[in-house]
Amino acid sequence: MRKVLKYAGGLIAFLAILVAAAWLLWMPSAKEPGYVFVMDWGGKGSGLGQFHDPTGIAVSDGEVFVSDARNSRIQVFDFEGRFLRQFGELGRPMNLSIAHHKLYVADYWNDRIEIFSLDGTPLQAIGGPGSGPGQLKSPGGVDIGPEGNLYVADFYNQRIQKLGPDGRFIRQWGQTGEIGAGAGKFSYPTDVAVAEDGTLYVADGYNDRIQVFSPEGRFLRKWGGPFASNIHGPYHGWFATVTSVALGPQGNVFAADFYNDRIQKFAPDGTFLTAFGEGQLDKAIAVAVAKDGTVFAADYGNHRVQRWQPKPESSQ
Numbered sequence: 001m002r003k004v005l006k007y008a009g010g011l012i013a014f015l016a017i018l019v020a021a022a023w024l025l026w027m028p029s030a031k032e033p034g035y036v037f038v039m040d041w042g043g044k045g046s047g048l049g050q051f052h053d054p055t056g057i058a059v060s061d062g063e064v065f066v067s068d069a070r071n072s073r074i075q076v077f078d079f080e081g082r083f084l085r086q087f088g089e090l091g092r093p094m095n096l097s098i099a100h101h102k103l104y105v106a107d108y109w110n111d112r113i114e115i116f117s118l119d120g121t122p123l124q125a126i127g128g129p130g131s132g133p134g135q136l137k138s139p140g141g142v143d144i145g146p147e148g149n150l151y152v153a154d155f156y157n158q159r160i161q162k163l164g165p166d167g168r169f170i171r172q173w174g175q176t177g178e179i180g181a182g183a184g185k186f187s188y189p190t191d192v193a194v195a196e197d198g199t200l201y202v203a204d205g206y207n208d209r210i211q212v213f214s215p216e217g218r219f220l221r222k223w224g225g226p227f228a229s230n231i232h233g234p235y236h237g238w239f240a241t242v243t244s245v246a247l248g249p250q251g252n253v254f255a256a257d258f259y260n261d262r263i264q265k266f267a268p269d270g271t272f273l274t275a276f277g278e279g280q281l282d283k284a285i286a287v288a289v290a291k292d293g294t295v296f297a298a299d300y301g302n303h304r305v306q307r308w309q310p311k312p313e314s315s316q
Contacts, residue, residue, distance in 0.1 A: 031274070032273045034311055035263075035276040035308040035310050036308065036309050037280060037307075038307045038309050039306075042054065042081075042304030042305055043303055043304060046071050048086065052303060053069040054066050054286070054303060055069040055298060055300065056069075056286045057096060057244075057296050057298045058103065059098070059289070059290045059296060060118060062079060063077070064081075065098070066298065066305060067093035067094060067096055069094070072091065073089075073090065079294070079307070081307075085119075093105045093107055093114075094141060095140060095141030095244055096286075097141075100148070101118055102115055102118070106140055108155070111129035111137060113150060126163060134168065134169040140153045140191055141190055143194045146197070148164075149162055149170060150165070151163075153190055154172075155205075156188070158175065158176065158179055159174035159186065160192060160200070173186075186202070189202055189203065191245050193253070196251075199214060200215075200217075201245050203245040204224075208231070208239040209224030209228040209239060209242065210223055210228075223237060224237065236272045237264070237270075239260065239264075240259035240260045241259050242257060242258070243284075243285045243286065244256035244286040244287050246288050252267060252273065253265070253268060254287045256286050256287045256297065256298075257284060258285055259283070261277060262275050263281075263308075277306070281297060282300065285298050286300075294309055296308075
């Protein structure tokens with residue numbers, strides 16, 4: 001029996017090597033010129049403009065909102081990194097989203113979504129601890145659909161929930177509390193992004209991939225490493241824990257590739273376009289894209305925010 005198990009284990013390892021080698025032979029090259037580093041701001045601390053573990057980022061017209069996790073607050077800056085204001089008495093704010101002149105905060109430690117006006121006025125809290133419909137267990141990200149519904153990456157519940165504006169449960173993707181690597185299953189999902197037509201993109205964190213669902217909830221595709229089957233790596237289109245997903249002005253998909261210290265950019269169908277940040281980012285944890293294509297990244301390990309611009313010939 002031991003010989004059989006040893007043989008089977010060796011065969012599986014050999015097949016994995018063959019799959020990885022085959023993937024590398026046709027690993028996609030960059031289809032766009034990429035991005036140019038512009039500036040950064042921050043540094044570790046608790047003062048205004050300093051961060052202790054920045055974990056989320058979102059942009060509105062001319063303003064950058066940053067989750068300053070260990071300082072339990074949101075800080076707001078202009079595009080040049082000048083401090084504007086701070087607010088929130090939060091647990092551990094994670095990924096952010098802005099819609100309808102409101103800021104939506106995934107509050108990881110408090111198991112809820114906190115909603116603020118953009119000036120920092122508290123408006124509403126949705127969720128609460130638990131595994132039942134509409135309850136949350138350490139949400140990592142949130143986005144708002146075209147009809148005003150909330151889509152929440154429910155991290156420890158291993159699911160994505162769709163909730164009404166009042167928190168009413170509508171539906172979910174994934175089996176509550178069950179980790180899986182198949183289509184429509186998750187391993188600690190970290191973030192979501194919803195396109196204007198309702199298409200849902202999920203950062204399936206520990207599965208090292210992106211999953212995509214139709215506006216009706218049907219699974220469409222997944223990408224990240226060979227067959228998007230939880231094989232992590234540093235190559236184009238692969239991930240080593242994807243922690244944030246955002247959509248650009250032309251519908252392209254930007255993903256924070258945490259342990260690879262980079263941002264990757266894809267077409268909506270998953271075609272790899274470019275990557276940037278290696279050598280400058282230390283644990284890229286969150287990404288946001290302005291209307292003009294400017295990219296802002298939360299540089300977790302360096303406790304700062306980075307700003308990047310597309311090269312002139314780069315399409316958005």
